[in-house]
Amino acid sequence: MHDFKKLEVWEKSMKLAEDVYAMTQKFQDNEKYGLISQMRRCAVSIPSNIAERAGRNGDKEFANYLAISPGSAFELETQLLLSARLELVEEKIVKTFLLS
Secondary structure (H helix, E strand, C coil): CCCHHHCHHHHHHHHHHHHHHHHHCCCCHHHHHHHHHHHHHHHHHHHHHHHHHHCCCCHHHHHHHHHHCHHHHHHHHHHHHHHHHCCCCCHHHHHHHHHC
């Protein structure tokens, strides 16, 4: 078992989720059930999934899961890029997320 709160990847993903929430608060209300909801669920799923797997036994299983977890991050990246294309957020803000 791993203490997920001590994992740097978990801490960074928690910060990412916080930043996504802050950024999407500034989106138009008509995106409440569209991109806002989708992006927030995606951002929250990253640290949540890390924590879930950290609680399971076996380093091999945990390592395998961490290799799979970037899927949610790629999904969020796509949503961030779409947000910039739709001019819901400035492209320079999206770039700061992608560099994190």
